[in-house]
Amino acid sequence: MHPSKGEHILVIRLSALGDVAMLVPVLRVVTATYPQLKITLLTRAFFAPIFKDNPNISIYEADINGVHSGVFGLSRLAKDLRDLEIDAVADMHDVLRSNVLKSIFYFYGIPVKQIDKGRSEKKALTAANNKVFIQLKATHQRYADVFNELGYPIDLRLHKFPEKQKISPNTREITGTDPLKWIGVAPFAQHNSKVYPLDLMDKVLAQLNSAGKIQIFLFGGGKKEAAMLEELAAKYDRVKSLAGKLKFDEELALISNLDAMLSMDSGNAHLAAMYGVPVVTLWGVTHPYTGFKPFEQPLENCILPDLNKYPQIPTSIYGNKVPDGYEDVMRTISPDTVVVKINSVLNIT
Incomplete structure (x- = not known):
């Protein structure tokens, strides 16, 4: 990827609440580092307010229990996302649904990079016997690594928190x-x-x-x-x-x-x-x-x-x-x- 060209990246994270919230600081650093980069986030409609302080992010609502359910629904979703003229995909979920989308995007010629969840090391950390008790990589950094693979390296130490939000009456x-x-x-x-x-x-x-x-x-x-x-x-x-x-x-x-x-x-x-x-x-x-x-x-x-x-x-x-x-x-x-x-x-x- 070439950051100077202003590509359009699709980011996928459908659930759960905590995992979606952990994306927020990562995307703040991405958009601050690459302000010309356009990002569309595929997630559930309920999570949209989490990202409202970042104007560089557009939310595409996934109706996974409705029109986007099943293989046919995901095929329709992939086509609609392709029509947004996305250049690459950052799959931060790596689940069955996102893997179906990944296969379809490959067919369209759209590159996909996926999160490395570190399954083997997590298995070792949670083992009852011969446990390997060490600090594993933070999920935030695993998200950041996906952008690095896409050609958009970021430094999470540069993150800046937003101002406090205004409280409603x-x-x-x-x-x-x-x-x-x-x-x-x-x-x-x-x-x-x-x-x-x-x-x-x-x-x-x-x-x-x-x-x-x-x-x-x-x-x-x-x-x-x-x-x-x-x-x-x-x-x-x-x-x-x-x-x-x-x-x-x-x-x-x-x-x-x-x-x-x-x-x-x-x-x-x-x-x-x-x-x-x-x-x-x-x-x-x-x-x-x-x-x-x-x-x-x-x-x-x-x-x-x-x-x-x-x-x-x-x-x-x-x-x-x-x-x-x-x-x-x-x-x-x-x-x-x-x-x-x-x-x-x-x-x-």
Whole structure:
């Protein structure tokens, strides 16, 4: 590729929330380094607000459960994307759907470079026996490597965070105007093995609330989670649940204004990190060595279970494999440890 010509690159990342959010800082550096480069991002419509602060990115909505489902739907999608006059494809997903698209693009003569997910080294890191316990390459860098293969090398150290987003009047009615530190708490994750037990989270909220210096916002989605968050929030005067009360773009704006985020190894950690918000993460059977530590967050902000007691951690990359006896690993993380770390991040004594 020749950057001076102003090529059009298609970037593919269909899911999941955290993986899509990790693309944000990478694409910021790409567009800042190569301002003449046109980028179209193929992703789900729901994720579009994540990229709204980057005017150099156009979103092409993938309707993978509708018109773009199946081989015929993907063939139609590939043809429509080809008609956008794309010059090359950066596949940041490497799943069945993107591989079908890859085959069709090759037929059209459009080059495709794919992410190297490091499957073999991740298998070694999560092995029960003969584990190779080393820090693996960050997913952000794996994304950057794809652009390097396309002829657009970037240096992620040049990344610059955007300004805080403006909070909507609707959001302001919820947040209030008290001069307190704002912290987000996202207590859920896709797999239970990555969720801090709610009775312990309740103790964390109790301590943070009692200090009288912090306004706490609870993040979550779905009816079941919303009901649980409302029950938690009702106990405390400085804890508010946001579940079901804000649009996604309003949530993002609020996250950009937080002083800190407490999250599991989940999407909300990466949403906060893409705005430069300090993130404290709680890890269960996964581990930051897998390459999913939030962007530019220090390792000391990753609070881990007792690895001496549970030496097989990480047992999986995504938290979907839990060996017998590892169901309660997060109970070795004390609420006091979490509160001390949050107060340290917020500079509260």
